[in-house]
Amino acid sequence: MASTHTVKSFEHELQRLASLITQMGGLAEAQLEASVEAVVRRDVDGAARVMQADASLDGYEQAVEQETVRMLALRQPMGIDLREIIAALKISTDLERCGDHAANIAKRAIALSQLPPVRPVGAIPRMARIVREMLKDVLDAYVERDTQRAIGAWNRDRDLDDLYNSLFREILTYMMEDPRNITPCTHLLFIAKNLERCGDHATNIAETVHFLVEGAPLGKNRVKGDNSSFEVLEPPAATEPDPTA
Amino acid sequence: MASTHTVKSFEHELQRLASLITQMGGLAEAQLEASVEAVVRRDVDGAARVMQADASLDGYEQAVEQETVRMLALRQPMGIDLREIIAALKISTDLERCGDHAANIAKRAIALSQLPPVRPVGAIPRMARIVREMLKDVLDAYVERDTQRAIGAWNRDRDLDDLYNSLFREILTYMMEDPRNITPCTHLLFIAKNLERCGDHATNIAETVHFLVEGAPLGKNRVKGDNSSFEVLEPPAATEPDPTA
Numbered sequence: 001m002a003s004t005h006t007v008k009s010f011e012h013e014l015q016r017l018a019s020l021i022t023q024m025g026g027l028a029e030a031q032l033e034a035s036v037e038a039v040v041r042r043d044v045d046g047a048a049r050v051m052q053a054d055a056s057l058d059g060y061e062q063a064v065e066q067e068t069v070r071m072l073a074l075r076q077p078m079g080i081d082l083r084e085i086i087a088a089l090k091i092s093t094d095l096e097r098c099g100d101h102a103a104n105i106a107k108r109a110i111a112l113s114q115l116p117p118v119r120p121v122g123a124i125p126r127m128a129r130i131v132r133e134m135l136k137d138v139l140d141a142y143v144e145r146d147t148q149r150a151i152g153a154w155n156r157d158r159d160l161d162d163l164y165n166s167l168f169r170e171i172l173t174y175m176m177e178d179p180r181n182i183t184p185c186t187h188l189l190f191i192a193k194n195l196e197r198c199g200d201h202a203t204n205i206a207e208t209v210h211f212l213v214e215g216a217p218l219g220k221n222r223v224k225g226d227n228s229s230f231e232v233l234e235p236p237a238a239t240e241p242d243p244t245a
Numbered sequence: 246m247a248s249t250h251t252v253k254s255f256e257h258e259l260q261r262l263a264s265l266i267t268q269m270g271g272l273a274e275a276q277l278e279a280s281v282e283a284v285v286r287r288d289v290d291g292a293a294r295v296m297q298a299d300a301s302l303d304g305y306e307q308a309v310e311q312e313t314v315r316m317l318a319l320r321q322p323m324g325i326d327l328r329e330i331i332a333a334l335k336i337s338t339d340l341e342r343c344g345d346h347a348a349n350i351a352k353r354a355i356a357l358s359q360l361p362p363v364r365p366v367g368a369i370p371r372m373a374r375i376v377r378e379m380l381k382d383v384l385d386a387y388v389e390r391d392t393q394r395a396i397g398a399w400n401r402d403r404d405l406d407d408l409y410n411s412l413f414r415e416i417l418t419y420m421m422e423d424p425r426n427i428t429p430c431t432h433l434l435f436i437a438k439n440l441e442r443c444g445d446h447a448t449n450i451a452e453t454v455h456f457l458v459e460g461a462p463l464g465k466n467r468v469k470g471d472n473s474s475f476e477v478l479e480p481p482a483a484t485e486p487d488p489t490a
Contacts (some may be wrong), residue, residue, distance in 0.1 A: 062462070069331060076321035086314060093338065107474035114477045172431060176424040183417060183478045189431065190438070190474070217307070229352035229435070232359050233428050 010075050017067055017088045018143070021095075024060040025139040028095045029132055031057065031102035032198060036128040038109035039191060040121065047113075050106035057099035064092035080215075087212040091142065094201040094208075098135070101194040108187040115184040120174055123167045124188065127195045130160045134202035141209045154206035154218065160199040161226050167192050168228035176233075196226055255320050262312055262333045263388070266340075269305040270384040273340045274377055276302065276347035277443060281373040283354035284436060285366065292358075295351035302344035309337035325460075332457040336387065339446040339453075343380070346439040353432040360429040365419055368412045369433065372440045375405045379447035386454045399451035399463065405444040406471050412437050413473035421478075441471055 031050055038047035068089045071077065077085060112121075137153035140146070168189065175185045210218035276295055283292035313334045316322065322330060357366075382398035385391070413434065420430045455463035 069327065072317060072331075073323045073327050078318045082314065082318050086317075089334075104474055111475050111477050115479075172428060175420065175427045175431075179421040179424070180479065182420045182427070183476065186417060186420075186431075186434065186476075187474075189434075193435070229349055229432075230356050231428065231431075232356050234360075234425065 010071075010077070010081070013067075013071055013075070014081065014084050017064070017071070017085065020060060020064055020067065021088050021091050022139065022143060024057065024064070024092060024095050025135065025142075027053070027057055027060070028098045028102070029135050029139075031099050032105075032128065032132060032135070035102040035105035035109065036125055036195075038106055039112060039124055042109070042113040042117070044110050044113050047106040047109040051103050054099050054103040057096050061092045061096040064088055080212075083212050083215065087142075087208050090208045091205050094204045098198045098201050101198050105191050105194050108191055112184055112187050115187075116180065118174060118181055118184045118188065120167065120171045120185065120188055123163070123170065124191055124195070127160065127163050127167065127192060130156065130163065131195050131198045131202065134160070134199055135205075138202050138205040138209060141206065142212075145209075145213050147210055147213045150206040150209040150213075151218070154203050157199045157203045160196060164192055164196040165227050168231060169233060172231065172233050255316075255322070255326070258312075258316055258320070259326065259329050262309070262316070262330065265305060265309055265312065266333050266336050267384065267388060269302065269309070269337060269340050270380065270387075272298070272302055272305070273343045273347070274380050274384075276344050277350075277373060277377060277380070280347040280350035280354065281370055281440075283351055284357060284369055287354070287358040287362075289355050289358050292351040292354040296348050299344050299348040302341050306337045306341040309333055325457075328457050328460065332387075332453050335453045336450050339449045343443045343446050346443050350436050350439050353436055357429055357432050360432075361425065363419060363426055363429045363433065365412065365416045365430065365433055368408070368415065369436055369440070372405065372408050372412065372437060375401065375408065376440050376443045376447065379405070379444055380450075383447050383450040383454060386451065387457075390454075390458050392455055392458045395451040395454040395458075396463070399448050402444045402448045405441060409437055409441040410472050413476060414478060417476065417478045 031053060034046060035050045037043065038050060068085045071085055072082075075081070134153045134156055137149055137156075141150035141153065171185045171188050171192070175182050207218045210216075276298060279291060280295045282288065283295060313330045316330055317327075320326070379398045379401055382394055382401075386395035386398065416430045416433050416437070420427045452463045455461075
């Protein structure tokens with residue numbers, strides 16, 4: 001019996017670790033989708049489910065950490081095996097953070113459901129779709145050890161940043177039109193930022209997949225395309241809110 | 246010669262790793278302080294220096310990652326030695342993220358310097374002081390392997406969250422008073438959020454120090470005290486901006 005246990009291959013443990021990451025990735029994608037759905041449908045129950053399910057992602061992250069520390073101690077791996085373990089540890093951190101962003105979006109969905117609807121909500125699902133595609137691609141790239149696919153997802157972060165920057169301006173303009181838009185639009189600003197950050201985590205995962213497969217980092221750090229931090233939009237003269245509206 | 250190299254103690258490598266973390270922590274603290282200083286003084290040059298210096302923190306993170314991967318492969322450590330290496334890897338990620346937040350605050354300082362001053366800026370240094378104290382405490386706790394000090398810093402995150410929540414409401418109110426406040430106040434909202442996130446990274450480091458010293462996680466995940474995501478503040482009837490003001 002003991003020998004059966006002893007010969008249980010390291011390969012099998014690595015597969016189990018990769019499978020934890022794949023499951024965790026699927027859950028993170030689902031959480032993100034459900035959180036944005038809750039925003040669009042003003043669905044308080046759906047939002048509450050997302051917030052509850054976030055604990056599972058935290059559980060996955062802890063399981064991956066325990067497993068990696070155990071494997072490092074017992075197996076003392078080198079080369080590609082060591083990179084596999086480090087990659088799993090890093091990817092689980094990024095996925096857990098995506099889960100936190102989804103939970104935060106869900107919280108804001110609850111607040112938004114109690115406030116008057118605002119138009120810029122429409123752009124949120126567009127952003128979310130790009131993020132989900134990026135996440136799906138980097139996770140597929142992880143499973144298939146496909147560097148090109150990882151780089152493709154990594155490059156798509158630019159589109160996401162462009163969308164974020166234009167949405168940011170749109171939301172600000174909308175806030176200036178009527179002070180009643182300010183609270184709901186503030187939530188939208190942070191939801192857009194949550195999605196933009198998930199895109200950054202997807203690019204981190206792309207970089208980790210590159211490191212895993214190639215054993216070298218993916219070139220220089222990409223310049224971040226979030227320009228909203230430089231925004232100095234001023235209200236046009238015509239946007240004083242109409243108190244009779 | 247070769248034997249001198251071979252006997253260079255693992256202990257010495259661990260010390261060098263810890264020293265990388267301490268230097269990186271000092272830099273992250275300094276970046277945070279300088280970024281908030283740039284906001285308060287409307288100092289574009291200071292903000293630009295913070296943005297430039299962020300590359301050093303990225304460099305430290307890469308150095309720590311390379312060093313840890315190398316040590317894991319060559320030294321195949323166990324027990325406390327293994328925890329030392331994993332802890333360094335985790336702390337460097339948190340410090341690098343704090344640096345990103347400081348760089349983002351600096352970007353916003355540049356935008357703010359081109360916009361009319363707004364009152365709630367005054368609360369930003371109060372938040373920043375708590376964050377810096379937390380960071381200093383968790384880094385001292387790391388150096389001194391002092392779990393109690395780590396737990397003390399971890400608990401202080403509640404004060405930071407309280408301050409963030411009240412500041413969030415204040416900024417929203419101020420936006421509702423006058424649409425010209427909206428753009429500068431949006432930057433303040435994100436600066437406050439950046440600081441609140443740095444507090445979360447400090448609590449992560451506190452948890453890592455606990456794991457390092459005690460070999461076990463620090464209890465259940467603390468419930469996050471950022472309630473601003475639930476905010477449904479509405480403008481009072483009297484806050485329509487005065488177009489003649």
